[in-house]
Amino acid sequence: MHRRDLLQGAVVGSLTGAFVRPKPASSGPSPSTSDPEQDEAIVVEGLVAGGLRESHLKGIKAGGVEVWVGGGPSDMASYAGVLRFLDRHKDDVVAVKSVADIVAAKRAKKIANVFNWQSAGALGNDFNNTMGGTQTALRAFQEIGLRIVGLCYNVVNEFGGGCIEPQMPLTRAGRRLVEEIHKLNIVLDVGGHTGEQTSLDALAMSRGVPVICTHTNVASIADNPRCTSDRVIDAIAASGGVVGLTAVNDFHIRKRTDAAIAHSPRVTVEAYLDQFDYIKKRVGVDHVGLGPDFVDGMPLNYDAVNREVITRDMISDGEWLYVKGFENIAELPNVITGLKRRGWSDADVRKAMGGNWMRVYRAVWGG
Numbered sequence: 001m002h003r004r005d006l007l008q009g010a011v012v013g014s015l016t017g018a019f020v021r022p023k024p025a026s027s028g029p030s031p032s033t034s035d036p037e038q039d040e041a042i043v044v045e046g047l048v049a050g051g052l053r054e055s056h057l058k059g060i061k062a063g064g065v066e067v068w069v070g071g072g073p074s075d076m077a078s079y080a081g082v083l084r085f086l087d088r089h090k091d092d093v094v095a096v097k098s099v100a101d102i103v104a105a106k107r108a109k110k111i112a113n114v115f116n117w118q119s120a121g122a123l124g125n126d127f128n129n130t131m132g133g134t135q136t137a138l139r140a141f142q143e144i145g146l147r148i149v150g151l152c153y154n155v156v157n158e159f160g161g162g163c164i165e166p167q168m169p170l171t172r173a174g175r176r177l178v179e180e181i182h183k184l185n186i187v188l189d190v191g192g193h194t195g196e197q198t199s200l201d202a203l204a205m206s207r208g209v210p211v212i213c214t215h216t217n218v219a220s221i222a223d224n225p226r227c228t229s230d231r232v233i234d235a236i237a238a239s240g241g242v243v244g245l246t247a248v249n250d251f252h253i254r255k256r257t258d259a260a261i262a263h264s265p266r267v268t269v270e271a272y273l274d275q276f277d278y279i280k281k282r283v284g285v286d287h288v289g290l291g292p293d294f295v296d297g298m299p300l301n302y303d304a305v306n307r308e309v310i311t312r313d314m315i316s317d318g319e320w321l322y323v324k325g326f327e328n329i330a331e332l333p334n335v336i337t338g339l340k341r342r343g344w345s346d347a348d349v350r351k352a353m354g355g356n357w358m359r360v361y362r363a364v365w366g367g
Contacts, residue, residue, distance in 0.1 A: 082095070123136040203232070241360060
């Protein structure tokens with residue numbers, strides 16, 4: 001059996017108990033693509049660092065993931081590169097634009113790829129020119145598949161403040177962008193890379209629409225600039241949204257006071273599971289999901305990064321490290337069995353592994 005079928009049937013070890021769903025007694029037609037019940041049986045990796053790449057595709061197959069949220073094209077040249085990748089791997093992965101597309105990909109035993117932007121900076125500043133209009137180019141990117149959009153990446157841009165400038169509010173352009181994101185039925189991504197006040201301002205504008213954070217960790221556990229405050233977590237949950245949790249080691253243990261420490265201690269997958277428990281206890285199991293932010297296969301050197309953007313209190317020097325036991329997506333079974341060991345029910349595990357993300361996608365994109 002293909003590992004991507006883990007939610008549908010027997011797989012090794014404790015995964016079976018976590019994911020097998022009872023078959024309906026009726027032998028009627030196959031489930032409708034508009035049936036929310038089937039969404040809980042889809043595993044979603046809510047954020048992958050960077051775009052499509054072979055190394056991560058291999059890990060996804062091993063880990064049993066069925067939906068991969070990764071960086072989408074920001075211009076026609078990058079879109080052409082995406083299309084070439086999809087052509088090379090047409091038997092394994094397909095770009096999707098809807099929940100129905102995700103369901104169809106699962107039935108075809110293909111991995112569904114959702115395009116996201118971690119920052120809206122690719123939209124540029126033309127819409128702020130005195131002789132220009134107020135509309136961004138977002139509509140064009142939505143047409144080619146962009147379905148999730150963050151506002152800022154760590155520092156201020158035209159739309160608001162990043163996580164290292166948490167007091168910066170949503171700008172006039174940011175307010176227009178939030179309105180446009182909702183008008184186009186794109187999922188709004190706040191928190192994490194986006195600063196607290198900008199996030200809260202955007203959430204206040206988004207009443208009645210689920211808003212997410214694709215990848216962050218809990219500031220109450222580790223006061224790291226990249227971690228998200230309880231205020232933002234509470235507001236995301238109140239919107240009906242989801243907080244995706246990264247597996248980045250530093251975001252579990254490194255604090256603002258640790259800038260002079262070159263290397264933070266390594267933690268284990270148990271620290272990652274603590275974050276799931278925290279979100280579940282604070283706002284409920286319906287509001288937590290996977291957002292590991294894996295960079296595997298990408299040539300990164302964090303001794304050479306711009307420390308004005310990725311600050312020393314945020315990340316250690318040298319190699320980008322993940323929690324022991326969940327250092328790549330192929331080790332996802334360790335997370336599943338760990339949650340089960342902590343007393344999470346089968347239904348709660350299914351929600352955290354993808355059902356919650358799928359509920360938001362359906363609410364924003366439609367069926």
